[in-house]
Amino acid sequence: MGTTAEPVRGYIIPVGGAEEKIGDVAILRRFAALCDSGAGRVAIIPTASALEDTGARYAEIFTGLGTREAIVLPIESRSDCARPEVLDTLDRADGVFLTGGNQLRLSTMLGGTEVAKTLRRRNREGMHVAGTSAGAAFLCEHMIAFGKEGASPRARAVTLAPGLGLTNRIIIDQHFRQRDRLGRLLTALAYNPFAIGIGLDENTAAFIGPDETLEVVGGGAITVVDPSDLQFSSMARVRKNDPVCLINLKLHLLDRGSTFHLHTRVAAAALVIAERVSGSHHAYP
């Protein structure tokens, strides 16, 4: 923008679905606060949802949290993605929130359009992008389109598709504890153990800052699967529905306030919890 300063990327915030909308609303409150440190303009993309009032409901919540402007972008077709007022809104927004629904509605309507390009560019320039449930799945380069339930990986347990592509470092799955999705996340990693698997419980968000530190916000856990030391994947030769052999994965279960650095791949417990446990006389029996 005429200065020589490098732009700082905005937060990327996948949410595991079913985030609190009354009461504590820790996740939405934190997102609103991030946007308020700018001009307080939030754009809502309800495209994943087939329900009429999804966008309006979030607009009301953000307004209730003190957000200056909460604008619903009614994108319901690929041609909507070329509308100047939509692109203008995205150009001025401090944060964008993608609602839940079906991630294939997002990828089929937004994929390759000016809206997708603008979201990527504006995120690089500092705009925060949050998505819940289907909205979370869509954020990354490699999106889990659908899959089967179950804890252990099977050859055809998951179907991947290209997503929005804000980052390719992680593969996201949501409703994680609630819908038994470890197996499909592991299957996705088994293809190419380049990415890190991030399984988000409901009412749980990963706030991924510009320095690539992921912080857990909300009431559930985030399951981090780090395959960087993987010694073996049998994915090249397994047949339909066979179990997949994966040797030497690293696993972290992170709760509120805990962090994971996507670059160094170091996990850390929430400081306050770590201190309470170390200070306890009952740490280990």
Next chain:
Amino acid sequence: MGTTAEPVRGYIIPVGGAEEKIGDVAILRRFAALCDSGAGRVAIIPTASALEDTGARYAEIFTGLGTREAIVLPIESRSDCARPEVLDTLDRADGVFLTGGNQLRLSTMLGGTEVAKTLRRRNREGMHVAGTSAGAAFLCEHMIAFGKEGASPRARAVTLAPGLGLTNRIIIDQHFRQRDRLGRLLTALAYNPFAIGIGLDENTAAFIGPDETLEVVGGGAITVVDPSDLQFSSMARVRKNDPVCLINLKLHLLDRGSTFHLHTRVAAAALVIAERVSGSHHAYP
């Protein structure tokens, strides 16, 4: 027995439940073959089951597989556990098979009796002990009595109880992929990361030999959770239903023929699969 040779412990064989009973019957066939290398005497303990014909059904299968003698031990009370003919049968058996049902029926009826003592002694002397489903849960020192479903660990997700105690190196869970049990297994490990977590899919068995090598047999996967490098567990201070923070677990997903050594904690892919994958031109895209 009057010789100076050290006795060699028998196999310990937890099965994830729902093992094939017609067709390939790989698991039961392998167990029968182990017993056949002795005198071919198998004792069946159907105590976990509330069904009348569970024992007879297994006796029929083993007889069909060529087992010389398959004897059902009708233990239905603690006083049955003192009956001389029951203890005599166990003293002469090459292998014992514990059926599925409810592991609390096993622990409440067998716990502390002569049958439990005899099973432990005879396993040390070379008798093989297999158990499926509830029978598998019961084999170890720390038994998962019951728990809640879900992939991530929660403070009260699991209830442990003392089991038969053939080994304390592992904590077993079964129906693993099918019933979404990673969270409760992780919760069990979070209390004291001494043991190794072994999650058995249905129709999948761990054949744990006298040298502490575990080999996977059957159609599913075994999920091995090795907490030996665990850096942090928040279990000392989590409140009811809070997620548990666990940092730096090791995870292996093992399929048929793969092995894990309980002492060295080294996992290895099935040789034939490893060779096929390394030899492939499509190993990684």
